[in-house]
Amino acid sequence: MRIGFIGLGRMGSGMASNLIQAGHQVAVYNRSPEKAAPLVALGATAAQSVAEACRGEAVITMLADDPAVESTVFGDEGIRASLAMGALHVSCSTISVELSRRLAEAHAHASQRYVAAPVFGRPEAAAAAKLFVVACGAPDAVEAAGLLLAAIGQRTFVMSTQPEAANLVKLSGNFLIASVIESLGEAMALVGKGGIELPAYLDFLTSTLFTAPVYRTYGALIAEGRFEPAGFAAPLGQKDIRLALAAAEDLRVPMPLASLLRDRFLTLLAHGGDALDWSAIGQLAAEAAGAKPRA
Amino acid sequence: MRIGFIGLGRMGSGMASNLIQAGHQVAVYNRSPEKAAPLVALGATAAQSVAEACRGEAVITMLADDPAVESTVFGDEGIRASLAMGALHVSCSTISVELSRRLAEAHAHASQRYVAAPVFGRPEAAAAAKLFVVACGAPDAVEAAGLLLAAIGQRTFVMSTQPEAANLVKLSGNFLIASVIESLGEAMALVGKGGIELPAYLDFLTSTLFTAPVYRTYGALIAEGRFEPAGFAAPLGQKDIRLALAAAEDLRVPMPLASLLRDRFLTLLAHGGDALDWSAIGQLAAEAAGAKPRA
Amino acid sequence: MRIGFIGLGRMGSGMASNLIQAGHQVAVYNRSPEKAAPLVALGATAAQSVAEACRGEAVITMLADDPAVESTVFGDEGIRASLAMGALHVSCSTISVELSRRLAEAHAHASQRYVAAPVFGRPEAAAAAKLFVVACGAPDAVEAAGLLLAAIGQRTFVMSTQPEAANLVKLSGNFLIASVIESLGEAMALVGKGGIELPAYLDFLTSTLFTAPVYRTYGALIAEGRFEPAGFAAPLGQKDIRLALAAAEDLRVPMPLASLLRDRFLTLLAHGGDALDWSAIGQLAAEAAGAKPRA
Amino acid sequence: MRIGFIGLGRMGSGMASNLIQAGHQVAVYNRSPEKAAPLVALGATAAQSVAEACRGEAVITMLADDPAVESTVFGDEGIRASLAMGALHVSCSTISVELSRRLAEAHAHASQRYVAAPVFGRPEAAAAAKLFVVACGAPDAVEAAGLLLAAIGQRTFVMSTQPEAANLVKLSGNFLIASVIESLGEAMALVGKGGIELPAYLDFLTSTLFTAPVYRTYGALIAEGRFEPAGFAAPLGQKDIRLALAAAEDLRVPMPLASLLRDRFLTLLAHGGDALDWSAIGQLAAEAAGAKPRA
Numbered sequence A, B, C, D: 001m002r003i004g005f006i007g008l009g010r011m012g013s014g015m016a017s018n019l020i021q022a023g024h025q026v027a028v029y030n031r032s033p034e035k036a037a038p039l040v041a042l043g044a045t046a047a048q049s050v051a052e053a054c055r056g057e058a059v060i061t062m063l064a065d066d067p068a069v070e071s072t073v074f075g076d077e078g079i080r081a082s083l084a085m086g087a088l089h090v091s092c093s094t095i096s097v098e099l100s101r102r103l104a105e106a107h108a109h110a111s112q113r114y115v116a117a118p119v120f121g122r123p124e125a126a127a128a129a130k131l132f133v134v135a136c137g138a139p140d141a142v143e144a145a146g147l148l149l150a151a152i153g154q155r156t157f158v159m160s161t162q163p164e165a166a167n168l169v170k171l172s173g174n175f176l177i178a179s180v181i182e183s184l185g186e187a188m189a190l191v192g193k194g195g196i197e198l199p200a201y202l203d204f205l206t207s208t209l210f211t212a213p214v215y216r217t218y219g220a221l222i223a224e225g226r227f228e229p230a231g232f233a234a235p236l237g238q239k240d241i242r243l244a245l246a247a248a249e250d251l252r253v254p255m256p257l258a259s260l261l262r263d264r265f266l267t268l269l270a271h272g273g274d275a276l277d278w279s280a281i282g283q284l285a286a287e288a289a290g291a292k293p294r295a
Helices: A010-021 A033-042 A066-073 A097-109 A123-127 A139-152 A163-193 A198-207 A213-224 A234-251 A256-270 A278-288 B010-021 B033-042 B066-073 B097-109 B123-127 B139-152 B163-193 B198-207 B213-224 B234-251 B256-270 B278-288 C010-021 C033-042 C066-073 C097-109 C123-127 C139-152 C163-193 C198-207 C213-224 C234-251 C256-270 C278-288 D010-021 D033-041 D066-073 D097-109 D123-127 D139-152 D163-193 D198-207 D213-224 D234-251 D256-270 D278-288
Strands: A002-006 A025-029 A058-061 A088-091 A113-116 A131-137 A153-158 B002-006 B025-029 B058-061 B088-091 B113-116 B131-137 B153-158 C002-006 C025-029 C058-061 C088-091 C113-116 C131-137 C153-158 D002-006 D025-029 D058-061 D088-091 D113-116 D131-137 D153-158
Touching: A002 A010, A010 A025, A010 A033, A010 A123, A010 A139, A025 A033, A058 A066, A058 A139, A066 A097, A088 A097, A088 A139, A097 A113, A097 A163, A097 A234, A113 A139, A113 A163, A131 A139, A131 A163, A131 B198, A139 A153, A153 B198, A163 A198, A163 A213, A163 A234, A163 A256, A163 A278, A163 B163, A163 B198, A163 B234, A163 B256, A198 A213, A198 B131, A198 B153, A198 B163, A213 A278, A234 A256, A234 A278, A234 B163, A234 C256, A256 A278, A256 B163, A256 B256, A256 C234, A256 C256, A256 D278, A278 D256, B002 B010, B010 B025, B010 B033, B010 B058, B010 B123, B010 B139, B025 B033, B058 B066, B058 B139, B066 B097, B088 B097, B088 B139, B097 B113, B097 B163, B097 B234, B113 B139, B113 B163, B131 B139, B131 B163, B139 B153, B163 B198, B163 B213, B163 B234, B163 B256, B163 B278, B198 B213, B213 B278, B234 B256, B234 B278, B234 D256, B256 B278, B256 C278, B256 D234, B256 D256, B278 C256, C002 C010, C010 C025, C010 C033, C010 C058, C010 C123, C010 C139, C025 C033, C058 C066, C058 C139, C066 C097, C088 C097, C088 C139, C097 C113, C097 C163, C097 C234, C113 C139, C113 C163, C131 C139, C131 C163, C131 D198, C139 C153, C153 D198, C163 C198, C163 C213, C163 C234, C163 C256, C163 C278, C163 D163, C163 D198, C163 D234, C163 D256, C198 C213, C198 D131, C198 D153, C198 D163, C213 C278, C234 C256, C234 C278, C234 D163, C256 C278, C256 D163, C256 D256, D002 D010, D010 D025, D010 D033, D010 D058, D010 D123, D010 D139, D025 D033, D058 D066, D058 D139, D066 D097, D088 D097, D088 D139, D097 D113, D097 D163, D097 D234, D113 D139, D113 D163, D131 D139, D131 D163, D139 D153, D163 D198, D163 D213, D163 D234, D163 D256, D163 D278, D198 D213, D213 D278, D234 D256, D234 D278, D256 D278
Parallel strands: A002 A025, A002 A058, A058 A088, A088 A113, A131 A153, B002 B025, B002 B058, B058 B088, B088 B113, B131 B153, C002 C025, C002 C058, C058 C088, C088 C113, C131 C153, D002 D025, D002 D058, D058 D088, D088 D113, D131 D153
Antiparallel strands: A113 A131, B113 B131, C113 C131, D113 D131
């Protein structure tokens, strides 16, 4: 397929690379153009503008946040203005439910197709084509996106014909991971202050009831206080909890645990945690317990 | 080994049965004596009193709560008064850290040995000798308990020479499970009100990031609103969160998520939830969102 | 002074009336024009547009929310486009800190003056010129607004030269009132379920430690379950807590009590509470305690 | 009246002094006997034991906590064993609802009368006979206590024939005060980080909506960070919130704001705040916001 790929950060680079390797003709674009070179070496062409990345059957976007997606889609030279009728926009970014809804409307109005397909996984999973993808949208659009998504992930879950439902699922997933971090942080503050060695405790937890990798990964980071370099930076975590709470507010769903997470992230950021991994909120319980000095 | 086993509820019956089958001579005792019959059929003897169950090298207790353990251990005919010097009390009940500490002192004073060995697992796991055991105490006592614990569980984790540390770990574990229930409850309230089908959502979660059985088990119960019969009743869950908070208070560890769980359990019990499974707190988020009628 | 007054709701009508009675020449404007008639009877002129209300030395706005203020100020025929250089915009609406900051910039750019002057008090206080006013802005602008504000309130508090600081104070004040409602709701749920008669309890509280009228007023509403008609409707309360949390997020200030209030409002609105007084969140504690049926 | 008075701390000394000055014959007792001297100088007699303080028509206790009251009332030489049939125990201490219930039963069993009469006010109010008293119990007992209570307070509120109801009201009152501290702490963290001068802010609040002295007193302490010497020490505040939560748990009343206060107190105490005034929890919001260094 002839496609464009916009957004060549740590996630996007891996995804684009896998699309090239799957045989697609990929025109890559990034605001800072030096990110394109390694992909060109793999066979991509370097688009000089968003518009130039929109000349194929589909364009995939993997951008940092709502403003980045907004400015890339709307505007005179944006995706909406550039994409052909019937062509497809696959939005993999983690964005707000509300923006996804606006994208859906804008593309429908321009007779373009739109699939929201946020991904789960860290950069290593993106590089290895091991992402999990949640894809929602009109059935024909989701079908058209199928081969592309198969190239970047290990499995695609289709859950709704409403594109923005995929973004809600993505936000809920990050809420669940952050909840794991918080619960581990509190449990480890408790048993740690009670004299238990944390590595033994984590070995116990992850050998028995909590075998999911998310417990193993984040438990170790918290136990070791190892929050740099950030795999997923705290401000991104804070953003996602904010977007989850915004979606919850629109739907009138009280989420007290999400509110607690919000306050944790604000505490972390208020103390200079911008460069830390989001799991650093897992040390705040121990700090409040006087068991760890404030970083 | 010649031992006693006190407390033949759903958990204790399975555990005693496995001890018998492992070749130990077991004198079983339960306050309501009819529970002993099936075990006698397997080869146990029926003790007529607590004291009679204390005539061997060790006695294991698996009782419902602090008052039950207190009345069984202390008092004129209790374990402390009946157990021989050097003999061993293995306490598998989920009790408070503070009571476990008092048991340790009392047994030390009576020159008896004491191991706190709370177990993780539902009645089916107890019946299948698949429990996980956390055992803490003096090394010689833990070693002496080793064969007994091997008969009831699939693995024993030794974490500290302080017996009460095991109880703290047990309470922290139930806190972590209840946290999973709460986080799933909020996430499902959110995506459910947003139009996602919950079975598909759970399939996604448990196939990707949250593969631990606890997510699968409790997610299904919450999605289906199936809280009866109770595998682990709400009042027991409430008790364990109360004990975790009490231990946290003694150690001066703020646990805001545990406080939230406390309020969830009180809400559930205030609305007649005593007979429900503790995972019924997972429906409270949807109720608060107006998405489910109050049961 | 020759002024315009835009926004003739329950609050604005009383305020405009007091300005007329203080001798100012007032051109009144409201989107639905029938609200102007009683004020015209008092001596006002009826402006036919926002622009027409901007022909004097100053214009006062008293509107419902951010979108209403935005559409009135910006746009081709809005206040910014219509007000003379050097003329004054006094914004009394409860709006976000962020919008107030944008208004300040826009007016500065247009060489107009701007004072943020949110008011405290219910419609009766507005009618009686008994409002409290918090006014912030450049000293000359605040001074120019002085006589106008004196006509609508009993006292003006000047706290900062940054206009948006006044909006932050206003939002914090509503947060404090909502906190009183929540604390009373929980206390009354507790003592009420414990068998205390609530009127006697409130008499005690408000005769001793909590003599501020806010305790008397809201305590009685909660005790009697009298939430209609709304003096200040729940959606407005929810909006103000949302704006307080948004300002707190920008400043990286965790506010767990504000988060709790947010969840209370969402619960209320999720159960059809849109027409109720905001103090209806004060009954949610009793409902969670099973002491009151869900309305 | 011929009475005993047990507990001569800062509160009790003032109360006993006022009883003496009102003409009662008072036998005073304190565990550390040197506290009695100033009262003997005013006309009291110094009892050498609890029993000796129980020889009159009534005995008043004003002790620090549950254990102090328990050991004074129960035991071989305690109040229950020493007080004459028909004589009256007036318990002014802030104790748990559950202990008050046990006191009521014990005294009824011994044909003694019992009134729970906790007091509101700081030591200066106790010295000036300006306390507020909440008195509950059987009508004849409350009537019999009337003159005594009139001597120590400015007003007595009778709310229930169940003695322990008075203790519930007392605990709820301290919960409400602590809620004021928390709400002020969050509001001041917000506006302070937003650039508002706190003294001006407090002047505004306490001149307008929040005129109750509790706002003025605690607002100033928080604004100035002046938490020593403690008027009411943090561990006592923590104890009262714990007792309020325990009563709420018995009654199955979820109190999320009380849970938040609990966590605040634990955080304070975990950082060495034992000697601080309880209003020091009001600085924790600013600390979490990074606006104040941890004390």
